[in-house]
Amino acid sequence: MNMRNKRAGSMAAVLSAILLLAGCSGGGDSKGASAGFHETGLPIVDxxxxLTIAGTYDERTGTNWNELETIKEINEGTNVQIKWNLSPxxxxxxxxxxxxxxxxxxxxLLELSSSQVVTGGADGMxxxxxxxxxxxxxxxxxxxxxYPEVRQAITxxxxxxxxxxxxxxxxxKHADGNTLWVNKEWLKKAGLEMPRTTEELTKALEAFKTMDMDGDxxxxxxxxxxxxxxxxQYGFGYLFGSFNTIDETFIVQDDKVVFVRATEEFKNTVKYLHxxxxxxxxxxxxxxxxxTQLIAKVSSGKKASVGAFFAWSADQITNADYRWDYGSPMIPLAGPDGSQITPRNNLQMTPGMFVITKVNPYPEATMRWVDRAYEPEMSMKLREGPNRLKxxxxxxxxxxxxPDNYTAGEWKVKETPYNDFVYGFSQEMRDxxxxxxxxxxxxxxxxxxxxxxLVPYMKPWVYPNIMFTDAQYKSIEQYQTDIKTxxxxxxxxxxxxxxxxEEWNTYxxxxxxxxxxxxxxxxxxxYDTNKANLAK
Incomplete structure (x- = not known):
């Protein structure tokens, strides 16, 4: 072979290698093009x-998401087909x-922690x-x-x-999702008013224990x-407000981060629970x-068997026969020193709900497909259930x-993945x-x-919804599991x-x-870095 042919052969080899590498790295461009990708309009691809999507699901909705009215509408006309791999x-x-x-x-991948998002992003996953x-x-x-605060939360x-x-x-949604529901019919039978203090709650519960409330x-x-x-949502967190704290790992008071479980307020809450x-x-x-076991307990039987429980909503999880026996959720109870607070929560957000992995051959088509979920009316349907909206x-x-054969909660999630998928629901749509x-x-x-x-009782102590650096997440992982356990x-x-x-000092x-x-x-x-960035 002469030198000219050798050079031509070498150039061909280099070109082939370049083309091969281009097909391997970010393969979305070449494969998207071969599928006939369109930047606007429908179909998204010819x-x-x-696409395979892995995530979790609400048991009331089930796993057959492609048959849900919301997902059918998102898929319609796109030529994008989804294989769902969903776990409880x-x-x-x-x-x-x-x-x-x-x-x-x-x-x-759906529904990741912020640390998994940052670490996976830094690693190229x-x-x-x-x-x-x-x-x-x-x-x-x-x-x-x-909502620039959402952009900040996902950056x-x-x-x-x-x-x-x-x-x-x-x-x-600034209101806490954990509140206390007390059976007002049982209170009437005991001759008691709705409790307003922790002491009155104790008296009500004592009556519930000693009297034949269900008449059997x-x-x-x-x-x-x-x-x-x-x-x-279903834990004891509501009662922490009666002792001047909230049930969080860290809170922020006057720009100082506080570990709740090392405070006197935490100790006093636990003593009351004991x-x-x-x-x-x-x-x-x-x-x-x-x-699941709690919901079964408060909803089984033809008569209520539980005097009080913690949840977001009673009527969505209790038996229809006594759905309204629990009346209203409780305004924060006044504690022994008069404390009566509730957290002003961060608005409901899962920053790591949807990530596109490095193996996805169609990132552009995936983004166009998922953006359909953020169309305002579609977000409302995903949030509220299309079967509930006229x-x-x-x-x-x-x-x-x-309908009578559905609880309110079952009806709401009948045709939507609800909080296990993306949406962007605005106050404008709420209005x-x-x-x-x-x-x-x-x-x-x-x-x-x-x-x-609740606004008069709200304290802005909840730690903000931010992302840490990869190094900070690694430090958090070093401590949080053992300390939380x-x-x-x-x-x-x-x-x-x-x-x-007796054990507090040792603890x-x-x-x-x-x-x-x-x-x-x-x-x-x-927190300090986030606050400084907000001030820029």
Missing amino acids: KPIS GTDWATKRNLIIASGDLPDV FIPLEELIGKYAPNLTDFLNK APDGHIYSLPMANMSEY GNPNNEIPLTGVFGDS SLYEKGLIDPDSMTQNS KLADGTYDTIPN KQILPKAEPGQLDPDFDEWYEA YTDKMEAQWIAKGGID LETLNKMGLSDYTKVYQDG
């Missing part, structure tokens, strides 16, 4: 493509960890999305422009966006109070049961009540809803009146057996040895 909520944290660790990735959003997601772009410290959010920006002749089979220990447990007023199952001539939306009215004299957490009633164990032990006063010493000061400093640094 030739059908398939109780298994998802373990399942997603295994997926990430194995490297056997789907095209899209998840692709940056900001350019794709700007080019192919006009609905999401409009939403982020309207990693390296400046990239690796995930898309589920965000409900309705003002009423057995005064010993009623449950005064039940909950789910450690659960943000006083209830010691008297048999707290269901012992509360320390081990899950939310659009009127004036552009407002009436609410279709649940277009004609919401059902609560029963006379009652409050309901789904209505703005409940939020307005230890504090959970001690809290449960003290509620059931007592002894917090604090143990936390310090476990690195509590360094753990807290990571959160303080993250």
Whole structure:
């Protein structure tokens, strides 16, 4: 072979290598082009493509998402076909960890922690999305422009966006999702008013325990109070406000980050819970049961068997025969020193709801497909359920009540993945809803009146929804598992057996040895950096 032919052969080899590398890295361009990708309009691609999406699901909705009215509408006319790989909520944290660790990735992962998003983005497991959003997601772009705090929440410290959010920006969502429901019919039978203090709650629960509230002749089979220990929605967190704190790992008071479980306020809350447990007023199952078991407990039977429980809404989970026996949720109870607070929560948001992985061959088409979920009316359907909405001539939306064979909760999630998928629900869309009215004299957490009633008691102590650096997440991981396991164990032990006063100093010493000061400093640094960035 002469030199000219050798050079030509070498150039051909180089060209082939370049083309091969181009096809391997970011393969979305070449494969998207071969599928006939369109930047606007429908179909998104000329030739059908398939995407695998792994996530979790609401048990009331089920796993057959392609048959849901909302997903059918998102898919319609796109030529994008979805293969859903969905796990129960109780298994998802373990399942997603295994997926990430194995490297056997789907095209899209749903519902990740912010630390997983940042770490996966830094490692190249998840692709940056900001350019794709700007080019192919006009609905999401409009939403982020309207709510810059959402953009901030999904922007990693390296400046990239690796995930898309589920965000409900309705003002009423500042209200805490954990509140107390007390059976007003049982109170009437006991000759008591709705409790306003922790002392009055104790008296009500004592009556529930000793009197035959369900009228079956057995005064010993009623449950005064039940909950789910450690659960943000069904747990005991509501009662922390009566002792001048909130049930969070860290709170912020006067720009200082505080670890709640090392405070006197936490200790006093636990002592009160123990006083209830010691008297048999707290269901012992509360320390081990899950939310599914709690819902079964408060909804089984033809008559109510539970006097009080913690939840977002009673009518959505209790039996229809006694749905309204629980009246209204409780305004924060006044504690022994008069404390009566509730957190002003961050608005409902899952920043890491949707990531596109490095193996996805169609990132552009994926972004165009998912942007359909952020169209305002579609976001409303995903949030509220399309079967519950009737659009009127004036552009407002009436609410279709649940049929008798559905609970309100089942009806709401019948045709939508609900909070296990992306949407961008705005206050503007909320204002277009004609919401059902609560029963006379009652409050309901789904209505703005409940939020307005809580505003005077709200404290802005909740740690902001921010992303840390990869290094900070690694520091957090170094401490949080052991510290959380230890504090959970001690809290449960003290509620059931007592002894917090005697063991408190040893408990604090143990936390310090476990690195509590360094753990807290990571959160303080993250808070300070975030505050400085907001001021720019």
